[in-house]
Amino acid sequence: MDQGRPRPDLIIFDCDGVLVDSELLSCRCLSEVLAEFGFQLGAAQALELFLGRSTKAIEQHYRDLGHTLPDDFLPRLKARVLETFAGALQPIPGVDTVLSESETPRCVASSSDLDRVSLSLDVTGLAPHFGGRLYTAQMVRHGKPAPDLFLHAAGKMQTDPARTLVIEDSISGVQAAKAAGMMVWGFVGGGHYRARDGRAILSAAGADRVFARMSDFWGA
Template identity: 85%
Template sequence: MDQDRPKPDLIVFDCDGVLVDSELLSCRCLSEVLAQFGVQLTVERALELFLGRSAKAVEEHYRDLGQVLPQDFLPCLKARVLETFAGALQPIPGVGLVLSELKTPCCVASSSDLDRVSLSLDVTGLARHFGDRLYTAQMVRHGKPAPDLFLHAAAKMLADPARTLVIEDSVSGVRAGKAAGMTVWGFVGGGHYRDRDGRAILSAAGADRVFGRMSDFWEA
């Protein structure tokens, strides 16, 4: 694909931080729920460690440190996130217009579970653009930064990975897309990049292009 004027057969959108401005909300929820179980983690550190990764990755991280989180950690986290999203989640500005104007087939590939993705899209009015074309880390063995999820989405959409464009906001997502042999555009318009150099972060991760406003989606 020509980076300046791509003509992909499929566009795969991450959800959190690309379609919905959720990353700060979810990291705050994670910090608060961990605190309930006696684990201190700042929102800033949560962004560094877990941006673009699944809740399972949180458990694995602490297990590797010799700290097993209680069995009810994940249900508590999920409940807190869903409650917070239902009352406060907003779409990324301009993304609805981009999706309305797309002529290329598109889908979602997210590290979040299906319930959270579905709620996020329903709350923000974006669900109609995707229907049941929602693919999550629950559906594959290895989540991002492994390529499994993006390859699964392309296979389900009958698309060639080499002709697939991924829109991602995280290092793990960019690496996953590149490992899948796809073109990856980094998006840094979410609130979690307000005080961080997202362009440098995602460029260093291998993004083919980085942009900060959905109104610039097709601009070189």
């Protein structure tokens, strides 16, 4: 393991962009549903604004601009995302092997709703690796970049935050992990980083290490 540190007692995986290659799909859905309500936001801009954030952040963004999203916006967005994921979502290449070969306790901590995380793992065949160890922003008061979700997950897993490793793909996720006192590795192998310098982005956010292929998970 890198950094000359012992292996962690717990690995917390983000879901979107780490376990499943979902970020481009979800941003496209967001852009499409916003357009149906008269709000123009390109998928690339959605990625910049909301990568790693919860739906509360979307609502807050528009409130700050003086707009209130209609009551049926979130239900329609949720339905569109679930329908899209059911037909097109793929796991991150190599992640099943990493999970199969690792004996370190693991869980998921995601900004997405629990039913979206569950569907994502079911569709991609990754659900058996985690069982019921799924924690989401719905379970805490403050989502990423606040540390609440990661601290909640470590508490449920009865693990010291200082002995916990987080795998994240977003600035807000890296910041949340560091705020929780955890080691964090940035993963930039998702489709949303093909045209962006993910290494620079996540290193600047505070990631202890950045890698792009699951086959390099444990490093040299």
